[in-house]
Amino acid sequence: MIITVTPNPAVDKIYWVDQLKMAKETQDEFLTRARKSDTSAGGKGVNISIFLSRLGVENVAMGFVGGYVGHVVVRDLRDEGVTTNFVWVNGETRTNVIVLERGHEYVPIMIDEPGPAITPEEVARFLRRYKRMLNRATWVILAGSLPPGVDGDLYRVLASMAKEAGARVVISAAGDALGRGLLAAPYIVKPDIRETPVINGLPLSTRSEIIDAGKRAVADGTGIVIVSHEVTGDIAITADGVWEILAPAKTTEFKNFVGADDVLLGGIVHMLNKGERLENALRFGMAAGMMSAESDKKICSDLDQIEKHMETISINKL
Amino acid sequence: MKVRDIMTKDLTSCEKDVSIRELIFILDSAGVPNMPIVDEEDKVIGFISEKDIIRACLPGYFDMLHTASFIPDMNQISKKLEQISGDPVEKYMQRDMIVVTEDDDDLQAAEIIIRKNIKNLPVVDKYGRLVGQVKRIDLLRHLL
Numbered sequence: 001m002i003i004t005v006t007p008n009p010a011v012d013k014i015y016w017v018d019q020l021k022m023a024k025e026t027q028d029e030f031l032t033r034a035r036k037s038d039t040s041a042g043g044k045g046v047n048i049s050i051f052l053s054r055l056g057v058e059n060v061a062m063g064f065v066g067g068y069v070g071h072v073v074v075r076d077l078r079d080e081g082v083t084t085n086f087v088w089v090n091g092e093t094r095t096n097v098i099v100l101e102r103g104h105e106y107v108p109i110m111i112d113e114p115g116p117a118i119t120p121e122e123v124a125r126f127l128r129r130y131k132r133m134l135n136r137a138t139w140v141i142l143a144g145s146l147p148p149g150v151d152g153d154l155y156r157v158l159a160s161m162a163k164e165a166g167a168r169v170v171i172s173a174a175g176d177a178l179g180r181g182l183l184a185a186p187y188i189v190k191p192d193i194r195e196t197p198v199i200n201g202l203p204l205s206t207r208s209e210i211i212d213a214g215k216r217a218v219a220d221g222t223g224i225v226i227v228s229h230e231v232t233g234d235i236a237i238t239a240d241g242v243w244e245i246l247a248p249a250k251t252t253e254f255k256n257f258v259g260a261d262d263v264l265l266g267g268i269v270h271m272l273n274k275g276e277r278l279e280n281a282l283r284f285g286m287a288a289g290m291m292s293a294e295s296d297k298k299i300c301s302d303l304d305q306i307e308k309h310m311e312t313i314s315i316n317k318l
Numbered sequence: 319m320k321v322r323d324i325m326t327k328d329l330t331s332c333e334k335d336v337s338i339r340e341l342i343f344i345l346d347s348a349g350v351p352n353m354p355i356v357d358e359e360d361k362v363i364g365f366i367s368e369k370d371i372i373r374a375c376l377p378g379y380f381d382m383l384h385t386a387s388f389i390p391d392m393n394q395i396s397k398k399l400e401q402i403s404g405d406p407v408e409k410y411m412q413r414d415m416i417v418v419t420e421d422d423d424d425l426q427a428a429e430i431i432i433r434k435n436i437k438n439l440p441v442v443d444k445y446g447r448l449v450g451q452v453k454r455i456d457l458l459r460h461l462l
Binding site: 060066070071076080081082083084085086088089125128131132133135136 | 320326327329331343344347348349356358359360422441447449450
């Protein structure tokens with residue numbers, strides 16, 4: 001059983017607009033009308049859960065939810081066939097707003113709320129439930145930001161518990177949560193480089209920086225480090241070598257980039273979980289991520305399209 | 319159709335040492351009328367509903383009354399609820415609960431829900447671990 005943990009889930013509210021007027025440009029009162037909109041459960045782990053469920057992979061989504069928005073998240077996940085096991089908290093689950101302007105969909109405007117403050121009692125309640133779930137876990141995916149009030153050490157603690165229970169651990173996060181999570185030597189790490197292109201204090205901007213930082217993390221015990229380098233290319237570093245995964249896509253043709261990175265990681269885990277070789281898993285993950293970015297929908301899971309797209313992905317050992 | 323095809327795949331539950339105050343918070347937040355109680359291996363060991371908590375707050379002679387007019391006011395119940403709010407759910411949970419497995423027929427689940435007049439029925443796997451619940455609305459949704 002695959003378990004995803006999203007400590008700070010969200011509802012993603014996506015607006016498609018013809019033109020986004022900015023206050024600093026108009027210097028006047030203005031109204032931007034959305035051409036269409038979409039509301040769906042979001043957050044890195046939640047996106048992965050939905051993608052896996054659409055592929056027919058049983059999985060359980062865990063984390064903290066609260067208030068009206070929390071109910072929307074849980075309901076959406078259940079409708080997608082995901083098993084839910086969230087701890088209910090006092091605050092309100094966050095809403096993240098994404099604006100996609102016609103012709104500029106590849107550079108979405110994203111506004112993320114911080115999320116509800118979580119109390120130590122709520123964390124303790126979660127840990128008890130998480131420990132019980134580990135009895136059934138083969139993979140644990142720890143993904144996304146930590147909500148206010150949660151200690152930056154959470155991913156390290158959860159990763160250590162999961163490893164002790166015999167599960168493979170994946171961490172997709174940034175900053176302190178990722179840095180400390182690395183101390184537990186997870187199986188896969190995918191740094192979120194949108195805000196802080198850094199892993200363990202090492203920069204992740206150029207190809208050589210990514211490779212150096214990845215090799216360092218692998219030397220410290222991480223199995224596979226996967227880093228997005230440029231939008232249509234990723235670099236994977238393991239003890240066996242370094243691979244560059246390239247997609248022939250034009251970023252200007254992206255229609256909805258939201259969640260594409262999570263689909264990529266979900267695709268890799270899905271294939272490894274099936275016993276596929278890493279190279280094939282990377283190819284599938286990249287194809288799935290690209291298909292998602294090129295589709296209007298937040299998460300594209302058309303298996304035929306993904307498999308067809310796999311042929312266009314090139315993998316070079318560096 | 320099998321239970322697995324109609325159940326709500328939700329594992330919201332609590333342990334037997336959770337307090338009544340905490341349980342009320344979970345029931346209220348999750349919007350559910352009752353909750354399975356599980357052990358450290360996620361095996362279902364009991365069941366507690368809003369009704370069980372209300373009953374625990376009523377005077378022992380309540381069942382013998384035809385109306386509630388003999389109870390002076392809600393303060394009495396409120397005080398009792400405050401008294402028991404720190405008690406573990408174990409003290410008030412139903413131990414002779416009924417469960418179904420994922421592989422049982424939907425008709426079997428429906429019969430239990432109707433005959434026992436319960437809103438949610440816990441669903442367990444072959445190891446007795448919680449995997450979901452069948453709710454009355456699940457049955458109606460799938461019958462329509």
